[in-house]
Amino acid sequence: MSRLTLLLLSLSLHAGWAGSFFLTDFLHELPTPATGPQFDTSVPDNLTSLVGKEAELNCRVKNLGNRTVxxxxxxxxxxxxxxxxxxxxxxxFEAVHSPxxxxxxxxxxxxxxxxxGVYECQISTTPPIGHQVYLNIVEPRSEILGGPDIFIDAGSTINLTCLVTYPPDPPPDMVWTHNGKVISFDSPRGGVSLVTEKGAATTSRLLIQKAVPTDTGLYTCTPSNVAPDSARVHVLSDQTPAAMQHSDASPQPRGLHVQVLLLLLLLAASAVC
Structure with a gap:
């Protein structure tokens, strides 16, 4: 016990009842030895919030005393x-604190x-101490995996997966279109199905069996509460790559080889004569 506390205790004993109240109040205000403000690290310090949706960063401080945050x-x-x-x-921005x-x-x-970015909660000790909180503001988005161009062999299954991340709520509806027209699952084309799994991240999988060249085109996934995304599908037939290879081969080198061969034959004939 410090000399100051002993002195006050002696004065309170001589001052009687009133002094005892003064001593009680004084001791209540004294800081506890080896104890100071501390951050409660159990409070989350890595937060994710949506664009436009209110975000709250919390800093919990124990034994704050007369310091400020x-x-x-x-x-x-x-x-x-x-x-x-x-x-x-x-x-x-707004400071929020309940008494x-x-x-x-x-x-x-x-x-x-x-x-x-990073925000820091600081306590006005000497020197100040701080606790960092990272805030990540994201916006809902949809993405067709593998886009923007997807190549499929004719006769195989077109498998398009649309991933919806950070939606405010799971999309009530998922609409797929092909070249601007809503895909019908009971059309005469047949072989078309849709599998949707809703959750924190929603996936919608469009399956089109036995792809044909007419299935080529722009496919768009449109969740009801998130911006759409598109991908272009190219259905390749067996003949197309071969035809492209033949068309790419230039006849000029072959013609040049024939001309050289004829010239050599003429030279050989003239030498014999």
């Missing part, structure tokens, strides 16, 4: 909040992809 954006070392006050002109709570949150309304 601030949020700083690493990209431009910009001070965003101090305590319960917001220090940026960007009104999308007697250990949580100090940074709320971002209508986040954009440029808001992705």
């Amino acid at each position: 601030s949020w700083v954006r690493h990209r431009d070392i910009h001070l965003l909040t101090v305590g319960r006050y917001t220090y940026t002109s960007d009104q999308r 007697h709570s250990e949580d100090w949150m940074l709320r971002i309304r209508y986040p954009q992809k440029k808001d992705s």
Whole structure:
């Protein structure tokens, strides 16, 4: 026990009842030895949020005492909040804290992809200590795997997989089109089927059996709540590659070889004569 505490204890014993209350209040305010503010590292520090959907970064601090908590954006070392006050002109950012709570949150309304990056929660100790939180702002997208050009042998099965990532909700509907026309699964063409698996990432698989040249064209996958994606399918017949090879072969070298051979024969004949 320090000399100051012993002195106050002696004074309180002489001062009586009132002094005891003063001593109790004083000791309550004294910092606990070897104890200071600490970050609760069990709180997630790697967050993913959708474009336009409100994001909250939480910093939980224990034994804060009379220190303050601030949020700083690493990209431009910009001070965003101090305590319960917001220090940026960007009104999308807001400091959120409930009285007697250990949580100090940074709320971002209508986040954009440029808001992705590292944010640091800082405590005003000497020197300041900080805890970093990484925020990744993503936007929903669809992608036909293997695109934009897919080559299929005639007679084989066309297998197109559309992957939908980060949708706000699993797409209620998945529409496939071929050259702008909705693909019908009960058309006379036959052999067309669709398998869709919904979840955090949704996959939709279009299967077209026994591909023929007329199946060539632009295929588009359109989820009902995400932007579409397209891929162009090329159905190759057995004759097409061979025909292309023959057409690529130039007759000029063969004609040149014949001319050289005739010239040699003429020279040989003249030598005999």
